[in-house]
Amino acid sequence: MSGSVPAVVLVVDDELAMRRFLRASLGSHGFRVVEAATAAEAIAAATGHNPELILLDLGLPDGDGVALTRSLREWSRVPIIVVSARGDDADKVQALDAGADDYLTKPFSVQELLARMRVALRHAAAAGVTALEPVIQIGALTVDLGRRQVLSGGQEVHLTPIEFRLLAVLARNAGRMLTHRQILTEVWGAARGNETHTVRVHMANLRRKIERDPARPRLLLTEPGVGYRLREA
Amino acid sequence: MVRLGVLRYARTALYVALATAAAWSARSLLALEDLVAVYLLVIMIVAVRHGRGPAVAAAGLSVVAYDVFFIAPHYTFYVADQRHLLTFAIMFAVGLVISQLALLGKAAALRAETEEIRSSLLSAVSHDLRTPLAAITGAGTALRGDDAALAPAERAELIDTIVEEAERLERLVANLLDMTRVQSGTLVVKREWVPVDELVGSALARVEARLEGRVVTTDVPPLPLVAVDPTLFEHAFVNLLENALKHTPRGTPIDIAARRAGDTVEIEVADRGPGLPAGAPEALFEKFARGAPATTPGVGLGLPISRGIARAHGGDVVAQRRAGGGASFLVTLPVAAGAPEVAET
Numbered sequence: 001m002s003g004s005v006p007a008v009v010l011v012v013d014d015e016l017a018m019r020r021f022l023r024a025s026l027g028s029h030g031f032r033v034v035e036a037a038t039a040a041e042a043i044a045a046a047t048g049h050n051p052e053l054i055l056l057d058l059g060l061p062d063g064d065g066v067a068l069t070r071s072l073r074e075w076s077r078v079p080i081i082v083v084s085a086r087g088d089d090a091d092k093v094q095a096l097d098a099g100a101d102d103y104l105t106k107p108f109s110v111q112e113l114l115a116r117m118r119v120a121l122r123h124a125a126a127a128g129v130t131a132l133e134p135v136i137q138i139g140a141l142t143v144d145l146g147r148r149q150v151l152s153g154g155q156e157v158h159l160t161p162i163e164f165r166l167l168a169v170l171a172r173n174a175g176r177m178l179t180h181r182q183i184l185t186e187v188w189g190a191a192r193g194n195e196t197h198t199v200r201v202h203m204a205n206l207r208r209k210i211e212r213d214p215a216r217p218r219l220l221l222t223e224p225g226v227g228y229r230l231r232e233a
Numbered sequence: 234m235v236r237l238g239v240l241r242y243a244r245t246a247l248y249v250a251l252a253t254a255a256a257w258s259a260r261s262l263l264a265l266e267d268l269v270a271v272y273l274l275v276i277m278i279v280a281v282r283h284g285r286g287p288a289v290a291a292a293g294l295s296v297v298a299y300d301v302f303f304i305a306p307h308y309t310f311y312v313a314d315q316r317h318l319l320t321f322a323i324m325f326a327v328g329l330v331i332s333q334l335a336l337l338g339k340a341a342a343l344r345a346e347t348e349e350i351r352s353s354l355l356s357a358v359s360h361d362l363r364t365p366l367a368a369i370t371g372a373g374t375a376l377r378g379d380d381a382a383l384a385p386a387e388r389a390e391l392i393d394t395i396v397e398e399a400e401r402l403e404r405l406v407a408n409l410l411d412m413t414r415v416q417s418g419t420l421v422v423k424r425e426w427v428p429v430d431e432l433v434g435s436a437l438a439r440v441e442a443r444l445e446g447r448v449v450t451t452d453v454p455p456l457p458l459v460a461v462d463p464t465l466f467e468h469a470f471v472n473l474l475e476n477a478l479k480h481t482p483r484g485t486p487i488d489i490a491a492r493r494a495g496d497t498v499e500i501e502v503a504d505r506g507p508g509l510p511a512g513a514p515e516a517l518f519e520k521f522a523r524g525a526p527a528t529t530p531g532v533g534l535g536l537p538i539s540r541g542i543a544r545a546h547g548g549d550v551v552a553q554r555r556a557g558g559g560a561s562f563l564v565t566l567p568v569a570a571g572a573p574e575v576a577e578t
Contacts, residue, residue: 089464107403109396197426197458201575204428215430215437215451215489222435224463225423 006032007121010051012042012068013083014061022055025110039063046072052124053117056100058084058091066094073099077127079120083108089225096179096226103177103226119175119232136171138231141210141219143171152210162187163206166199167230170220175232177223203228238286245279245287249294253302260303268303269324276328280335288335292328296321361405365398372398404475408534411468412520415541422465422545426458426573429491429498435463436470437489443478444487452490456498460569461546469542472535473502473550473562481506481559496568497548503561514552539564 009031011022023033034049036042039060046054054072058065069080082095082103092103101120104113134146142151145168150157159167169186170178178186180196188198203222207214221229252275256268263271272295280288300310304317312318372391379388414420430453437449477487481504491500509517518540520533539562540550548566555561 107399195573197573198575200426200428200431201458204430207430207434213451215433215453216449217434217438221438222431224432224435224467 006030007052008032008034008049009117010034010036010042010045010049010054012036012039012045012054012060012065013057014038014059015057018057022113025113029114037061039065039068042068043071046076046078051078053121054078054080055113055117056080056082056095058082058088058095064091066091066098069095069098069100077124079124081116081120093179093181093226096177097181101176115175115232123173123176136174138171138174138219143167145171150210157209159206159209162202163209166202166206167210170228170230174230177227177229179227183227199228241283241287242290245283245291246294248275248279249291249298252295253298257302265303265320268299269320272299272324273327273331277331277335280328280332281338284339285332285336288328288332292325292332295328296325299324358405358409362402365402365405368398369395369402408472408538411538412534412541415538415545420465420541420545422462424460424462424546427461427463427466428458429453429456429500432459432461432463432466432470433489433491433500436467436474439467439471440474440478443475445483447478447484448486450486450488452488454491456491456493457568458572459498459566460572461566465542465545469539469550469564470500470502472539473564476535476562477502477504477506477560480504493568494565497565498568500564500566501561502564503555503559505555505557505559508558509552509554509560514554517552518550536562 007030009026011019011026011033013019013022013035014037019035019037023035026033034045034051036045039062042054042056042060045051056065056068060068065082065084069082072078072080079102080095080100082092082100083106084092084095084103085106092105096103101123102116104116134144136143136145140153142149144150148164150159150164150167165187166183169183180199183199184195203220204214207217207220211217211219219231221231223229249272252271256263256271260268276288276291276295279291297310300312300317300321301308305313372394375383376388376391383391430451433451433453437451474487481487485505488503489501490503491498493499518536520537536550536552543550543564543566546566548564550562550564553561553563
């Protein structure tokens with residue numbers, strides 16, 4: 001960020017201690033932090049400051065963060081990372097399905113936060129560009145979207161069409177959290193219902209093909225009750 | 234529960250019948266007022282032992298038995314002397330009051346018991362809360378008061394202390410919440426069909442940072458899908474893994490194996506540590522029990538939570554001595570009927 005115009009991050013959290021910690025740590029990493037303590041302030045700040053990223057705590061005193069995500073998404077594509085307390089899986093999934101880009105569970109480290117922010121900002125920047133890189137490299141895994149080819153440590157991996165589509169969706173969103181529903185819609189089309197086990201079974205098969213130890217995955221990470229994330233390069 | 238309820242009423246009827254038989258055989262010795270006292274005694278006993286409903290029933294039955302057997306004309310419901318009707322009313326009313334009192338007494342006893350559990354929990358937990366808090370406060374104030382007096386290595390150590398102790402607090406609070414949910418029966422199990430390797434994998438990922446280079450082997454063949462709440466089950470496994478990390482020396486291996494055994498799927502977390510402590514392995518699953526002498530951090534909630542979660546799924550967790558040394562914790566889960574078929578394409 002040195003020398004460039006600092007990116008504006010809107011921090012929405014009713015806890016002063018959290019805002020203070022975020023202001024200090026994001027400020028020292030070259031971001032300009034705008035704060036909001038309520039949903040109403042958040043809407044005002046989102047329109048007034050035009051932030052590049054929103055960090056949104058789901059537990060707000062004057063309204064729920066899921067509804068706020070939904071109303072922000074009506075007019076803005078700004079990346080939203082939701083922050084929630086442990087155990088609120090339902091809220092997290094709802095917020096992601098409502099259009100949030102990623103989530104963090106409290107407590108989290110600054111390193112985790114910055115990593116998620118980097119991924120969200122990069123995907124937001126790439127969204128305007130038409131053609132994404134056709135070849136995605138993650139560790140020893142190569143996913144060639146154009147040639148529909150997958151290599152693991154240089155060796156070609158034979159995937160079924162479903163497995164390839166699954167891996168392609170995850171690879172295009174590398175580093176990002178995808179909910180079961182998002183994956184179902186992307187891979188099988190919106191007609192499918194709530195069949196999360198379908199995703200799970202194909203994911204297990206895919207892991208057997210590209211992970212060295214499928215019971216200890218290094219690439220295809222599970223967020224139980226929420227979805228999956230392909231590790232970043 | 235329904236059968237238990239019927240049983241209570243059957244017992245109530247039996248008590249009233251016994252009292253009637255006893256009173257009948259002693260009727261030449263007793264005045265009518267004494268008989269009323271006998272019935273009141275029965276109502277009181279029923280109220281204390283079986284609660285309100287049976288007590289009300291006992292009051293009603295007593296009035297009927299008293300009328301039929303002891304009030305002229307005998308063996309009929311007819312009452313010649315109208316004054317006895319007042320006795321009946323009073324008997325019944327006293328029965329109701331007694332049953333209400335019994336109910337209040339029971340509730341008070343339950344409250345006292347809950348209070349006792351709560352205070353023992355508080356005393357056990359407050360120590361484990363204060364220790365990390367003291368370390369965090371200490372390290373934080375040392376850093377705040379520091380005027381370049383601390384060497385870089387010392388600063389780094391203080392910062393590590395703050396982060397690690399805060400993480401420890403977080404785990405403790407999470408465990409306490411889980412324990413409360415498991416105990417109060419408010420655990421909501423949202424079952425989904427999940428592959429076993431995914432359950433093992435997500436739990437391993439959660440403890441990855443604390444493995445510190447230990448060798449972890451996994452032996453998870455393709456198994457039937459299990460119907461579990463994936464979030465809860467991750468907690469159950471994480472607790473078993475943390476238990477192994479806590480109670481075995483650094484660098485010793487952890488072996489995870491899953492297999493099918495009849496109508497169950499078994500998942501084993503085994504270590505090569507000092508093994509189970511002397512005594513019954515079941516004692517490990519009691520709240521606030523700790524295997525090793527209490528030098529290891531933790532409050533002893535991990536294993537009971539794991540078991541509580543497994544049992545909420547119709548399964549269990551048991552501890553075993555491992556052949557060749559070490560301990561093994563075995564999670565069993567029933568293979569549920571109706572696992573969905575997933576098309577290949």
